[in-house]
């Protein structure tokens with residue numbers, strides 16, 4: 001018979017600074033894009049997760065990289081248009 005695994009944590013782990021990374025793909029958000037001579041900043045996006053619980057609409061904002069923000073936004077627009085067409 002195996003013993004249950006015990007893990008110990010501290011409250012300090014709850015307050016560690018969160019690395020800024022895309023919530024969808026995990027890419028770091030403050031990474032600069034470099035080409036031969038230039039370094040440019042890629043603006044980060046933000047997504048809002050909405051859900052309904054206990055009679056209250058709740059919103060949680062999550063960071064997204066530019067590519068994921070565009071992809072998720074276009075998918076949402078496409079689904080919205082499809083629902084509009086279907087009545």
Ligand SMILES: [Zn+2]
Pocket residue numbers: 022023024025026027064065066067068069
């Ligand atoms: Zn991403």
